[in-house]
Amino acid sequence: MKKLSILVLGLCALLFSRDASATIHGTLGACVGNTSLLYDSTSSGPSTGGTWSSSNVAVATVSSGGLVTGISAGTTTISYTSTLMVTSTAVFTVNPAPGAISGSTTPFCAGSSITLTCPTAGGVWSSSSGVASVSPTTGVVTGISGGTATIYYSISTGCSSSFVVTVNGVPFVDSLLGASSICVGATGTITCTTAGGAWSSSNTSVATVSGGVVTGVSAGTAIISYLVTGACGTGLRTRTVTITSTTSPGTISGTGTVMVGFTTALSSTVPGGAWSSSNTAIATVSASGVVTGVAPGIATISYGVSGCSGMAYAIFTISVSAADCISGDVLFSGSPYYGMVKVWLIKYNGSTHMLYAVDSLNAYASGTSAHYSFCGIGTDSFRVKAACDSSVLSAPMGYQPTYHTASAYWSAATVVYHVTGTHDMSKNINMNYGATTSGPGFIAGDVTTGANKGTADPIPAVGLLIYCVNNTTGAIMQQTVTNSAGHYSFSNLPVGTYKIYPELMNYATTPYTSITLTSGSSSMTSASFVQHTVSHTITPITSGVQDMKIATGSIAIFPNPTNGVLNISWGVENAGMAEVRLADVTGRSVFATTADLGATAGTTVLNLNGVAKGIYIISIKANGLNYNNKIVVE
Template sequence: MRNLLLTSLLCASAAAANAQCSLTANFTGTTGSQPTTVIITNSTTVINAPSNSMRVDFLRFSNGSTAYVGSSGAIVVNAPLCGSQSATLIAKLVDSSTQQVLCIDSITKTITANCPPCYSTFTKVNGANGLVTFTANNLANTPGITYTWVFGDGTSATGSPVSHVYPTNGSFIVKLISSASSVPCIDSTTSSVYITNKVGCQSTISKTYYANGIVTFSATTSGGNAGKTYTWQFGDGSSGTGNPITHQYVANGTYSVTLSTTSSSCFDSTNTTAVITNKQTPSNWITGMIIGDSTASDTFKVWLIQFDSTTNNLYAVDSQVVANGFTSYAQYNFINKPNGAYRVKAHQLDGPTSGTGYLPTYHLNSLYWNTASVIYHMGGATAGKNILMQTGTVTSGPGFVGGNVTLGANKGTSNGIAGQLIFVRDNNDQVIAMTYTDNNGDYLFQNLPLGTYSIYPEDGGYTTTPASITLTNLMKGTQNIHFEKHEVAHTITPKPTSVSQVTENRSFKIYPNPTNGFLYIDLATRVKASVSISDVTGKRVYKQELSGNGSQQTIDINHLRAGQYIITVEAAGKHYTQKFVLEK
C-alpha cells in the first residue's frame, strides 16, 4: 500500500512538471549567398524548462529531408530544392537522460533557396574493379544543359549518367562542368572518389644486350585482363610501344628505363636500368638537343642544311624524325658528314593549330635562316648544337589578314605556291603566329587584336621584304597582302595591288646606291613623309619623319652596319619601297 502511494505521488509530480513546460516554435529563413543555402534563425521560446531537459530542433523540408538547427541564433543549411519551398521547424524539449519528450511545438513557413541556372550536383556509385558511375543533377532544371566530366586521371567524358573505369587504386578529384547555351551559363563542382578494389597487373622486365648499343626489352605481366599495352621510355629521350621491343642507344652510359603497362582493368609502372658499354661512338657526327618548355610527347623533324653562296640556295642534305619521350628535349644525330658549314632546323610534327605552339626554329634560336647560327663541322664530334624552340601565341581579336604567294616574272601558276611558311609579327617584330600557304598559295590569319603587324614569308636563301598592315575599327582586316617570290634574285617582296602603285614607286629616288653613310631622297612633290629602314630579316632599324620643306632630304645612317637594307617611304597615304646597300 505504501509503495503504491509513492508511485502515484511521483507520477503526479512528473505530470505537474510536464504541464508547466511549454514551447513556442518560430524561425526566419533568409536566402544565402551560396547556391541552395538558406540562413535559418531559430527564435523558439520555452517556458519552465526542467533542469534535466535539453532542446532538439530540426527542419523538415517538403521533400521529406531534414536538417538539424541550433536552439537559438543563425545557422546555414542546404535546401534540397531550388526556389520557394516549405520548411517545418519542429522544436522539442526532451529529458536528457531518458530522451522522453517533455514538450513539443512546430511551425511551417516558406523559404527560398537561390540556384544559378547551371548549378549542378552529382552522385557517384562505386562498382567492381575501379568502375564508378556518375550522375549529374541540375537543381534549376535548366533546358538544354550539357555535362562534361574530368575524372582526375587524365581522361574525360560527356553526358549523364557516365561510367568510368579507373586504372589504379587511389584518390581522384572529379570535376563536373555544367553549361547551357540557352541562358547562357557555366558552373563547376568537384568531389573526390576513392578506388580500393582495382585488380593490379604487375610487370617485370628482362633485358638482352647485343653489339653496338642494342638492347631487347621483354615484359612479363601477371594480373589484369587481355589486351594489354606496353609503353617504354628508354631514358635517352626516345620511346616506343610493344612487347618485346628492341632499341639502339647512341652513346655509352646508364639509362633509366620505364615501362607502363595498361589494359581496361589495370595499370602498372615499373623501372629498370640499361647500362651501355659497347657502343661504337662515331668518329664523325653532328649532334644536339631540341629543347622546349613542355614535357608533353612531341615529335620533331630535323633538317641538316647547307647554303650555296653561288646560287643563293639552301639545300637539305639530310633529315630525321626524333621524339622527346615526354621530356623537355629530344636528341638528333647526323653521322659521317663531310667538313663544311651547316645550319640545323627543327619543326614540330602534328603541332597545335591554335593557342601557343612551337615555331620552326634554326640552331640556336632563330626563326630566320639568315640569322641562324652556322655550324662549322671540321670532322670528329661536333656536339652541343642545340635548338631552343621558339613559341608563338595566337591572341583573340576581330582582325584578320590574308593573301597569296606566287612566283614572280609570270613564272607561277594561277594556284600560287603551296607550303610557303608565313609569319605574322607584332609591332616589336615578335612572331605571334605562323601558317603555311594552301594548295592555291593562299594564307589567312584570324582573331588578331587591332594593331600594327608585319607579314613575313620565310624561305631559306631568300631575302624577304615584309608587308605592314594596321588593323583598326574602320578596317578590321584584308585578304590582299600578296607576295611575289623571285627565283633569280632570291627575294620575296610584297605584290603591288594596282598598276597605279607600280607607277608611283618611281615617285622618289635615293642616291647614292651603294652608299657609305648618307642617303639623299628626292621626292616628286614637297609633302610630309615618313621613312623607315629594315634589314634583310625585316627588323626595323631606323625611322624618321621628313618635314616636307624641300623635295630633297638627307638621312644619316652611319650608325648602321654594312649590308643590304630596304627603305620604305610613306607619303600621301602611299608606300614606296626600294633596296640599297651600305658599304663601309
C-alpha cells in the first residue's frame, strides 16, 4: 500500500510539473476593435476545460475559448487556469487605432475626386480595388470605374481605419437584339434590356425608329442607336440595319463533283433557305445541303430564299460520276479498339513477282470499326490489309495485322477484282484477336533455297519472316526472322498444337502443321522448309525430321545427361563431314564444331567443358543426315 501511494504521488507530481510548465501561445497583441486567439502549450487549438481571464477588461476581454478582443489602448495580463488549478499568464498589448476617417459619402463620378482625412498623423492611405485610387499621403481619392472601394488609413503599429466610397461610372447599356434586315415599307423590332434609353437612326431617309420599331424607307443601310444618359455620362449601343427591296439567295460554295454512293456538302452565304435537286435520280440534297450521288449524270442544286421581292434562287451544278472505289470497314470483335488503323491498298506485279502498296490511309476506330475508302484506282486486282497500333505481335493481347477478309497471310487473302466505274463496297477486314501466353515449349528449324545435290550445300534463306500460329485460335503467338544460317526458333510457348508459317510476299506458303507440344515432349527442333525460287512456293521438309534412326543407318549420343564429355556413335553410309551445333532454348548457338563421319560406323568424342549447365538442342547435319535431340549438361 505504501508503494502504491508513493507511485500515485509521483504521477501527480509529474502531471503538476508538466502543467506548471505550460505557457500561453498566440499573437500577444491586437489593435483596438480587433481580436487574437490564444491557447496554452498543451493544445494545438482553442483550449478547453480551463478558465481564461483578463486583468483589465477595459483594455481587453477574453472569451472562454481564449479569443481576446481589444477594447482600448494599453496592456493587460491574460491568465489561463487549467483543470488542475495551475495558472499560466501572458502580457497582452492593445495598440490604438487611428482616428475615424472623414469625407463625403455621396457617390461621385469616375474621373472626379474627393478628399478623405484622418485626425491621426503619420499614416498611409491605400485602396482595396481598382474602382478607385488614393494618394498615399494626401488622401485624395479618384474614381476609376463604377462600383465600391474600401479606403484604408494605416499607422506604424499596423492598425488602420477604413472608409467605403461609391463611384458612379458611365451607364451600362446591354446588347441590341432583333432585326438586321428589313424590306422597304416593312417594320422590324430591336430590343434592349436596359431601360430609360432613347432611340435614333443615323439615316432617316433609309430607316426611322420609334420605341425600337424600325421602319424601312428606302434601300440602304442605317445605324440604329440606343442612348442611356446618367449622372456621370451616357452609354451607347448600336445595330446596323439593311433596308432592301429585293431578295438575295446568297452564293453557294462547295465541290461540284461527287461519285455515286458518296456525298459532298454545299453551303450558302445567306441562312434560312431551302435546298432542292432538279433530278433526284441523279443526285439528292438534304435540308442541310449534303448532296448524295445516285447515278452518273448532271443535276442542278437550287437554294431558295424568301424575301422582299418574293422567292429568289441560287443554283449550283453537280456532276455525278460512276464510282471507282474499293471501300469497307475494319471490324473489331474480340475486344473494343480505340485508336488509329493503317489500311493499305496492295497490287501484284506479275513481271517482277512483287507485291507493293499503291495507296494507304489512316482511319480512326471508335470501338468496333473503322471505315476506309480508296477511289480513282482503275481496273486491276487488289488486296487490302489493315494493322492497328496495339497488335498481338507487340502486346500480351491485341489484334494482329489482317488481310481482307480475315487472313493473316497475303497468299490466303481474298483478292478484289476491281473494274473502273464500279464501287466495290463492304470489302471488310475482320481483324483477328488473340492472346500471347508462355510455357515450356520450343520450336526451331531451318529454311533453305534449293536442295542438297551430293556436293553442293543448300543456301540459307536469310531474314525470312516466320510466324508461329496457334492451331486452335488462329492467333499469331510469336514472330521472328531467320538468321544468317537460315535458322529460326520460338521459345516459351505454352503446351498446345501449332503451325509454322514462313511469310514472304509473292511466295505461297504451305505451313508446317500440327506440331503438338506437351509437358513431356515440349520441343520440336526440325520444322524446316525449302524456298523454291522458280515456282514461288515455300514448302515444309517432312521426311527424316527428328528421326533417331534413318533409312541408311542410325546415330546415338551418350551419356545424356553429360558432365562435359559427349560420345557420338553412328552407323551411317556416306555421311562425310558433319556440322555439330548446340543451341540453347532460345535458339542461340553456344557450341559448334565438325565431326568426320566418313567411315561407315564409329564413335567420336566431343568436349563440352566450356558449355554452361543447362538444356540444349544438339543438331548433327551431314550428307543425307539431319539429326536433332535434346541433351542436358550437368
